[in-house]
Amino acid sequence: MEQVLSLVNYSLSILFILLCLGLILFYFFSGRNRPKINLRDIQAFHHIRREVDLAVESGNRLHISLGRGNINDLQGGAAFIGLTILDRCAREASNSDRPPMTSSGDGVLTILSQDTLQSTYRSLAAEQRYDPTNARLTGLTPLAYAAGAIPIIHDEHVSANFFAGHLGTEIALLTEAGERSRSLTVAGTDSIHAQAVLYATSDEPLLGEELYAAGAYLGAGPMHIASLRMQDSLRWVLIAAIVIGAILKLLGILP
Amino acid sequence: MKKILPISNAIIAVISGVLVLLGYFFPGVFGNIQSILIGWAIILAAFALLLGIFNLALVHWKKAGSDGPNRIYSIVLLISLFFTIIVVSISGPSGSASLWIFNSFQVPVEISLLAVLAVVLVFAGARLLSRRPKWYTVLFLITVLIVLLGSVPLFFLGEVAPLIVVRNWLAQVPAVAGARGLLLGVALGTVATGLRILMGMDRPYGG
Numbered sequence: 001m002e003q004v005l006s007l008v009n010y011s012l013s014i015l016f017i018l019l020c021l022g023l024i025l026f027y028f029f030s031g032r033n034r035p036k037i038n039l040r041d042i043q044a045f046h047h048i049r050r051e052v053d054l055a056v057e058s059g060n061r062l063h064i065s066l067g068r069g070n071i072n073d074l075q076g077g078a079a080f081i082g083l084t085i086l087d088r089c090a091r092e093a094s095n096s097d098r099p100p101m102t103s104s105g106d107g108v109l110t111i112l113s114q115d116t117l118q119s120t121y122r123s124l125a126a127e128q129r130y131d132p133t134n135a136r137l138t139g140l141t142p143l144a145y146a147a148g149a150i151p152i153i154h155d156e157h158v159s160a161n162f163f164a165g166h167l168g169t170e171i172a173l174l175t176e177a178g179e180r181s182r183s184l185t186v187a188g189t190d191s192i193h194a195q196a197v198l199y200a201t202s203d204e205p206l207l208g209e210e211l212y213a214a215g216a217y218l219g220a221g222p223m224h225i226a227s228l229r230m231q232d233s234l235r236w237v238l239i240a241a242i243v244i245g246a247i248l249k250l251l252g253i254l255p
Numbered sequence: 256m257k258k259i260l261p262i263s264n265a266i267i268a269v270i271s272g273v274l275v276l277l278g279y280f281f282p283g284v285f286g287n288i289q290s291i292l293i294g295w296a297i298i299l300a301a302f303a304l305l306l307g308i309f310n311l312a313l314v315h316w317k318k319a320g321s322d323g324p325n326r327i328y329s330i331v332l333l334i335s336l337f338f339t340i341i342v343v344s345i346s347g348p349s350g351s352a353s354l355w356i357f358n359s360f361q362v363p364v365e366i367s368l369l370a371v372l373a374v375v376l377v378f379a380g381a382r383l384l385s386r387r388p389k390w391y392t393v394l395f396l397i398t399v400l401i402v403l404l405g406s407v408p409l410f411f412l413g414e415v416a417p418l419i420v421v422r423n424w425l426a427q428v429p430a431v432a433g434a435r436g437l438l439l440g441v442a443l444g445t446v447a448t449g450l451r452i453l454m455g456m457d458r459p460y461g462g
Contacts, residue, residue, distance in 0.1 A: 013280065017446070107308070115459070115460060136314055137307035137311045176378075201375075209440030210440075221456070231447050238443075
């Protein structure tokens with residue numbers, strides 16, 4: 001019996017992955033010839049775009065925090081979005097006097113952020129602008145990470161902070177540092193507890209799946225838009241399934 | 256070479272990712288290769304950690320050599336790092352000297368930061384109405400207040416039964432429903448991110 005259940009579980013998982021893959025490819029190919037796709041208005045992404053432009057003009061720096069998620073784990077997903085934001089910010093601010101700076105609480109993320117910065121500058125033929133010390137490991141425990149990232153916000157002429165990665169409630173210390181140094185904070189994380197804290201402490205919190213839409217909103221390419229449309233479609237399916245399940249339960253049809 | 260390296264990086268990453276994913280679904284066929292690849296990833300992550308610590312030391316070495324007002328903190332960090340590496344190398348990670356460093360410095364400092372965090376959260380809650388003067392902010396603050404009052408015995412009144420009932424309902428029904436909704440969104444986003452990387456469309460490894 002256990003083997004049958006396990007087989008059903010594996011089969012459903014594979015089907016779900018294939019469905020997601022199929023939907024992404026469908027939206028990617030069907031959306032290629034569409035001139036413009038309207039996305040829901042999310043203020044945080046307007047602010048990111050505006051702050052990148054302002055930082056270039058005023059000679060200030062952007063700080064992108066990738067959190068402390070381990071990429072061998074589920075927590076790494078949010079950090080990959082942080083790397084996408086880093087890539088977009090580094091491209092937009094490539095002619096700024098002060099290039100963007102990243103902080104992370106994991107060795108692999110530090111290397112990946114250095115690699116992202118280097119490959120972005122290389123693709124812009126501006127490799128001389130790459131400085132490995134602009135991608136920093138600031139601490140390995142949650143509070144050590146926060147304590148190490150606070151001086152970046154205070155001392156490095158930062159005009160805006162983008163937090164995108166796995167962060168816990170310690171994020172309040174970082175958003176407070178942003179508030180004190182009068183820099184904007186846009187923040188999203190995969191942690192439910194941190195999202196509650198962000199609602200109270202961040203200028204522009206990204207809740208739930210909003211963080212994962214960053215690539216589509218910041219112009220990272222049609223594949224990001226396709227995957228966002230896949231998420232939207234499946235979310236409606238999940239909502240329908242939950243509502244139908246609740247009704248069936250209410251009627252006593254489901255045990 | 257500059258063009259070949261990113262392509263080969265992408266091919267290696269995509270093949271490794273697909274093999275690890277298949278290892279979850281077909282453990283009998285791909286289980287061994289999945290274990291080998293994850294083992295390699297763990298070893299590489301350990302080396303990445305060493306490089307990260309080297310990066311940390313390099314940043315503070317530069318800061319310590321500058322004329323900035325906060326250079327003293329970087330000097331303290333470098334001395335502490337050097338001292339800790341020496342002690343842990345001699346005493347071992349679970350040796351008494353290593354544990355003494357951890358219990359005497361790391362734990363008290365982190366607990367102090369937790370206390371600061373509590374104060375920061377109280378101030379943030381108080382500032383929230385001026386930051387976001389909306390009806391749902393009022394709802395958020397009222398909910399926080401009810402949950403707080405329902406979680407602890409009150410002065411002179413002790414435990415107030417209706418508050419505890421409301422608090423339990425808030426924690427078990429709306430909070431769980433909201434958290435599950437957010438988690439479903441996060442899960443869909445994580446799957447989408449993973450698939451983009453597996454397709455080689457997102458290349459966070461310099462590809």
